[in-house]
Amino acid sequence: MSPSASPAPDAFLEDRHLALAERARSFGEYRLRATAHDEAHPEERTRQIVGQLGAGGLLGAAIAPPHGSMDLRSLVVVREQLAYFSSLADTAFAMQGLGSYAVSSAGTDAQKNRWLSAVAAGDVLAAFAVTEPEAGSDLGAVRTRARPDGPLWRLRGIKTFISNAGIAGMYTVLARSGEEAEHRGLSMFLVDAEAPGIVVKRLEPMAPHPLGEVRFEDTPALLLGEAGGGYKLALSTLDTFRPSVGAAACGLATRALDEAVRWSQARRQFGRMLAEFQATQMALADMYVDLQAARLLVRRAAWLKDRGEERIAAEGAAAKLFATEAAQRIVDRAVQIHGGQGVMRGSTVERLYREVRALRIYEGTSEIQKLVIARQILKESK
Numbered sequence: 001m002s003p004s005a006s007p008a009p010d011a012f013l014e015d016r017h018l019a020l021a022e023r024a025r026s027f028g029e030y031r032l033r034a035t036a037h038d039e040a041h042p043e044e045r046t047r048q049i050v051g052q053l054g055a056g057g058l059l060g061a062a063i064a065p066p067h068g069s070m071d072l073r074s075l076v077v078v079r080e081q082l083a084y085f086s087s088l089a090d091t092a093f094a095m096q097g098l099g100s101y102a103v104s105s106a107g108t109d110a111q112k113n114r115w116l117s118a119v120a121a122g123d124v125l126a127a128f129a130v131t132e133p134e135a136g137s138d139l140g141a142v143r144t145r146a147r148p149d150g151p152l153w154r155l156r157g158i159k160t161f162i163s164n165a166g167i168a169g170m171y172t173v174l175a176r177s178g179e180e181a182e183h184r185g186l187s188m189f190l191v192d193a194e195a196p197g198i199v200v201k202r203l204e205p206m207a208p209h210p211l212g213e214v215r216f217e218d219t220p221a222l223l224l225g226e227a228g229g230g231y232k233l234a235l236s237t238l239d240t241f242r243p244s245v246g247a248a249a250c251g252l253a254t255r256a257l258d259e260a261v262r263w264s265q266a267r268r269q270f271g272r273m274l275a276e277f278q279a280t281q282m283a284l285a286d287m288y289v290d291l292q293a294a295r296l297l298v299r300r301a302a303w304l305k306d307r308g309e310e311r312i313a314a315e316g317a318a319a320k321l322f323a324t325e326a327a328q329r330i331v332d333r334a335v336q337i338h339g340g341q342g343v344m345r346g347s348t349v350e351r352l353y354r355e356v357r358a359l360r361i362y363e364g365t366s367e368i369q370k371l372v373i374a375r376q377i378l379k380e381s382k
Contacts, residue, residue: 054122062097083251099126165212
């Protein structure tokens with residue numbers, strides 16, 4: 001019953017998903033375990049990891065067919081396994097899909113052929129540029145402007161908290177192309193990172209990650225899909241990838257539980273192993289139950305999407321909400337079980353404590369997930 005074992009068969013996973021999870025676990029053991037505590041140079045490390053994931057054939061699980069092999073269950077099992085070993089590897093993997101999904105969904109054949117195979121191979125890093133200084137959860141507040149310029153568009157504005165900023169080869173960018181209020185005037189654009197007019201400022205989060213502010217200064221861009229369709233594309237992207245954030249949370253939580261179990265069986269206090277105290281046993285049981293419930297919510301949301309449900313907004317929101325909140329509780333308990341060692345730089349649970357916190361914020365805060373769920377409940381009651 002080891003929580004770190006490869007996923008056992010259940011109602012939501014097929015044999016091919018279990019095999020993929022085992023491949024991702026083997027990748028983590030071979031490529032990630034020994035270097036997880038190396039937090040220097042996250043940009044270079046991300047490039048390296050993406051290249052290795054591409055060479056290993058794992059990036060296809062984040063890219064929609066025909067250039068990849070993604071279904072949502074493939075995405076969640078890979079993210080869970082990678083996050084167990086390295087949060088940096090998990091986000092590097094996820095960003096290849098998140099940053100290219102709008103191209104897969106709405107790009108022209110030429111746009112798809114130009115970018116998606118390279119992203120799936122790990123030759124090009126992708127970025128999803130939506131958030132702005134004044135537009136986080138409220139996408140309708142996006143101020144970056146797009147103006148037509150012949151067959152191209154020109155972007156002007158600032159995006160912030162952008163993963164892979166400065167190392168991405170392509171950006172998908174949400175910008176305002178019309179005068180309509182709120183989300184109705186938004187469109188999605190594709191930007192080649194080699195284009196002129198891109199200025200990047202590095203940001204430093206508490207868990208090392210290639211994060212930055214991206215300024216577009218009359219940067220040439222290509223329209224993805226229809227003008228005015230950007231908000232719908234952004235929501236479709238987030239709805240698809242949101243449950244996978246819960247999967248990453250499960251990976252971090254599983255590692256925290258494993259570390260807590262090991263420590264409790266090795267650490268003696270008052271003449272007894274920590275694991276012999278009922279207080280420790282109660283904590284471990286709570287952690288285990290939280291983890292199992294989170295994993296089932298995540299896999300169910302992925303299964304619903306894969307079986308053809310058009311919108312899984314409430315289910316995906318519930319999976320992200322519960323799994324990320326549960327992971328925070330599990331990691332916190334793991335730190336508590338470790339005592340002073342749990343807050344020392346270089347310990348695994350200290351690293352997990354810093355890594356887990358962002359999951360309750362990015363791709364929609366916990367509060368936004370509750371609003372999504374409540375709105376769906378009220379809509380269905382009419």
